[in-house]
Amino acid sequence: MELVLGTAQLGMNYGVNNISGKPSFSxxxxxxxxxxxxxxxxxxxxxxxxxxxxxxxxxMSRTNRYFKIATKLPKLKYCENLKDQVEAYIEKSLNNxxxxxxxxxxxxxxxxxKNNIEIIKILKQNQENGKVQKIGVSIYDTYELDYILxxxxxxxxxxxxxxxIFDLRWIKDSILERTKEKGIEVxxxxxxxxxxxxxxxxxLDKIHPKTYQYVSKLLEFAEENNMDISNLAMQYIKSHTExxxxxxxxxxxxxxDQNIRNFYSDYTDKYKLIKEFAMKNYTDVEKEIIDPRLWKC
Ligand SMILES: NC(=O)c1ccc[n+]([C@@H]2O[C@H](COP(=O)([O-])OP(=O)(O)OC[C@H]3O[C@@H](n4cnc5c(N)ncnc54)[C@H](OP(=O)(O)O)[C@@H]3O)[C@@H](O)[C@H]2O)c1
Known part of the structure; x- marks a missing residue:
């Protein structure tokens, strides 16, 4: 497993707990x-x-330190030429x-x-000409992953x-194992x-009446195991080898700093316990909690 830095936070005010706004350029x-x-x-x-x-x-250009890049194609307008749009977006990202x-x-x-196989064909052409190396889809729901598989x-x-750890939909029906078998990375x-x-x-109460109860349980379990919540959340991810x-x-x-420390710390001996705790407490967490698109705040 590799650690990747998400950068929505660097480019815009982002997140449910964001009180300080986006960080300055420096x-x-x-x-x-x-x-x-x-x-x-x-x-x-x-x-x-x-x-x-x-x-x-x-x-990257100032420091000569180059990251591998994952970026995304914006939603397309079907009334305009798809090839022109996709290629203009790729050029824009490459230039940025x-x-x-x-x-x-x-x-x-x-x-x-889902709606337009043409887009994949256009992306394939850009894979062949070397502008794009791997093609992916960003999704929210398991039915979408099923469709892709x-x-x-x-x-x-x-x-x-x-x-x-609140969202156990992805460990039902061996969907991640099936994804891996198809050679698709996660x-x-x-x-x-x-x-x-x-x-x-x-x-938490503003999101859903049960959110506080779920988070309190998490805090209690983290404390019993001498971890903090950020580390517990990270170790839950690391316990899934798919x-x-x-x-x-x-x-x-x-x-x-903290996320890097959490990622590199070894809690392999706690994986089984953490997974059992998740199964016991979070098998059916409400969609209004696990899907940020449904949050009322
Ligand atoms: N559809 C998509 O493709 C899509 C959608 C959403 C996000 N993303 C990607 O995913 C990345 C991550 O976004 P996410 O929604 O998944 O967020 P996340 O990683 O679940 O949470 C990030 C937020 O948690 C807080 N945080 C991070 N580390 C912490 C720590 N050690 N201790 C305490 N608080 C900590 C920070 O918020 P505060 O400081 O404000 O509390 C931070 O903004 C984005 O940057 C973006 O690259 C993709």
């Missing part, structure tokens, strides 16, 4: 520097994340990032993947899914549910 630089110096060699970005691609491009190729190019919209015909190299995001796991009671990349979004240097 703070963003320091987060990228710290990540690079500590062995994080990939960043996840998107054209949709404000000036995130531009900051990464500026960092100041690179010649994108390592992982995700469709930001599952609907674009049944229809991808070898076109899809990687999927990006939200995965965390990239996970939202391991802290955008920071929800660190919220206080008042803010995952290839784990994405963390950071707004401060302290957070990236």
């Amino acid at each position: 703070e963003g630089f320091n987060i990228l520097k710290k990540a690079f110096e500590n062995g994080v060699n990939m960043v996840d970005t998107a054209l949709a994340y404000g000036n995130s691609e531009l900051i990464i491009g500026e960092f 990032l100041r690179v010649k190729k994108i390592d992982y190019y995700f469709l930001h919209s599952f609907e674009d993947y 049944n229809n991808s015909e070898g076109f899809i190299d990687i999927v990006q899914i939200p995965f965390n 990239f996970v995001r939202s391991i802290y549910l955008q920071g929800l796991l660190f919220l206080k009671k008042d803010a 995952i290839n990349y784990v994405l963390v979004g950071c707004e401060t240097e302290e957070q990236i």
